[in-house]
Amino acid sequence: MKIFTTVQQIQTEIIKLKKYGKTIGFVPTMGSLHDGHQQLLRQARRENDLVVLSIFVNPLQFGPKEDFSTYPRNLERDQIIAKAEKVDYLFVPKVNDIINKNQTVHVEVDKCIDVLCGKSRQGHFNGVATILTMLFNITMPNRVYFGLKDAQQAAIVKGLINDFHFPIQLVTVETVREADGLAKSSRNVNLSSKERLEAQHLYKSLQKAKASILNGEHCPEKIIATIKNHLLNKTASTIDYVEILSYPNLKHVKKIAGKIIIGLAVKFSDTRLIDNIIITVDKEVL
Ligand code: AMP
Numbered sequence: 001m002k003i004f005t006t007v008q009q010i011q012t013e014i015i016k017l018k019k020y021g022k023t024i025g026f027v028p029t030m031g032s033l034h035d036g037h038q039q040l041l042r043q044a045r046r047e048n049d050l051v052v053l054s055i056f057v058n059p060l061q062f063g064p065k066e067d068f069s070t071y072p073r074n075l076e077r078d079q080i081i082a083k084a085e086k087v088d089y090l091f092v093p094k095v096n097d098i099i100n101k102n103q104t105v106h107v108e109v110d111k112c113i114d115v116l117c118g119k120s121r122q123g124h125f126n127g128v129a130t131i132l133t134m135l136f137n138i139t140m141p142n143r144v145y146f147g148l149k150d151a152q153q154a155a156i157v158k159g160l161i162n163d164f165h166f167p168i169q170l171v172t173v174e175t176v177r178e179a180d181g182l183a184k185s186s187r188n189v190n191l192s193s194k195e196r197l198e199a200q201h202l203y204k205s206l207q208k209a210k211a212s213i214l215n216g217e218h219c220p221e222k223i224i225a226t227i228k229n230h231l232l233n234k235t236a237s238t239i240d241y242v243e244i245l246s247y248p249n250l251k252h253v254k255k256i257a258g259k260i261i262i263g264l265a266v267k268f269s270d271t272r273l274i275d276n277i278i279i280t281v282d283k284e285v286l
Contacts, residue, residue: 001083003090007098007138010091014052014140022049026141028132031055032072032186033081036176040145041085043173052139053082054091060099060127067270072186091139098134106130109156112250116152116263117274120240128153129160136166144168149175149183151261151276155248175275177203183275195268198235202264202275205230209262210279218256218281220244231266240265240272247278257281 004010014024025044029037033055044051055078062068075092082090107129112118118125136144144161146154154172161168176184181203182196191199205227212226227242246253247261263276 001079001087001090003079003092005092005094005097007093010052010089011138013089014138017050018140023142024048024050024052024140025143025145026052026054026135026139027145028054028056028135030057030071030186031078032074032189033078034176034184034186034188036147036149036184038081038085039176040147040173041082041087043171044143044145045086047143047171050088051086052089052091052141053085053087054093054135054139056091056093056098056131056135058127058131059095060130061124062127063121063123066121067187067190067272070190070270072189091135098131107133107160109159111159112152112155115245115250115252116241116243117265118152120265125153125156129156132157132160133164136168141168143171145171145173147173147175148278149185149275151247151263151278152250155250158248181207183273185273187271187273190271191268195237195271198237199268199273201231201234202266202273204234206262206264206275206277210277213256213279213281220253220256223256223262227262227264231264235266235268237266237268237273240267 025048027040027044057071059068106126109125109129113125146157148154158170161170180200182199208230209223209227212223217223223244224242228239231239242264244260244262245251247259259280261276261278265274
C-alpha cells in the first residue's frame with residue numbers, strides 16, 4: 001500500500017496508471033475506519049484493479065457549532081485496516097493542500113437539501129459536494145462507493161455525478177450494523193455506556209415503523225409519531241428529525257407507497273447519530 005499526502009503525488013501516479021487502462025475503485029471517508037467502511041473497501045476490491053481510499057476530515061462539511069475538533073481520528077489504526085483490506089493507495093491530504101484558502105469556486109447543492117440532514121446542517125452538503133468534486137478529479141475513479149447509512153448523501157452524489165458528467169459509476173452499499181442493530185459509525189466511540197445501550201433503539205424504532213407499515217399503516221404522520229414515541233420512551237436523546245420521504249428524490253409523501261426512506265437523527269449529549277431504512281411498499285396493496 002502506498003500512502004500519499006499531497007495532491008500532486010497521487011495525481012501523478014494515477015495519471016500514469018490510467019495510461020495502462022487500470023480501473024480504479026474509490027472509497028472516500030473521514031477515517032476512524034470500521035466494518036461499514038470495510039464493506040465498501042471489500043466491494044471496491046472485488047470490482048476494480050486498484051482501490052483508492054481517502055481519509056480526510058473535511059472542515060467544509062462541519063458547521064461552526066459541530067464536532068469537527070472532536071471527530072474521532074485514528075490514522076495509525078486506519079493504516080493497519082487499509083492494508084488488511086488490500087487498499088493500493090491511501091490518500092491522506094492535509095487541509096491546506098487540498099483546500100485553497102482563497103477558493104474561487106464552490107459547489108452548491110440545489111435539490112434534496114430542504115429535508116433530513118440538509119435541513120438541520122445548513123451548508124453541509126455544499127461542503128461534501130465541493131470536496132468530492134476535488135477528490136473525483138484527483139483520483140479519477142471508474143467507480144465510487146458510498147454507504148446507504150448516509151442515504152441523502154448517496155442521492156446527492158448521484159446528482160453530482162450526473163449533473164457534472166463525471167464518467168463514474170456510483171455503487172451504494174447497505175448499512176452495516178452492530179449485533180443489536182446500531183448502525184456502525186465512527187461517532188459511536190463518543191457515546192457513554194448508557195448512551196450506547198440506548199442507541200440500539202434508533203434501529204429498533206425503524207423496525208417498529210416497518211412492521212407497522214407491513215401491517216397496513218400508510219399514514220406518514222402516524223408512523224413518525226410511533227418512532228418518536230419509541231425514542232422518547234427508550235432513550236434520553238434529543239430528536240433532531242424523523243422524516244418519511246420518497247427515495248431517491250427526497251420529497252414528502254402524503255401516503256406511504258413506492259420506494260421510501262424513513263430517516264432519523266438524534267443527539268446523545270454532543271454525539272449526533274443518524275439512521276434510516278429504505279423500503280419499497282407495494283402500491284397495489286393500498
Ligand atoms: P464517513 O467516514 O462517515 O464519511 O463515511 C465514509 C463512507 O462510509 C460513506 O459513504 C458512508 O456512508 C459509509 N459508511 C459509514 N458508516 C457505514 C455503515 N455503517 N455501513 C455502510 N457504510 C457506511
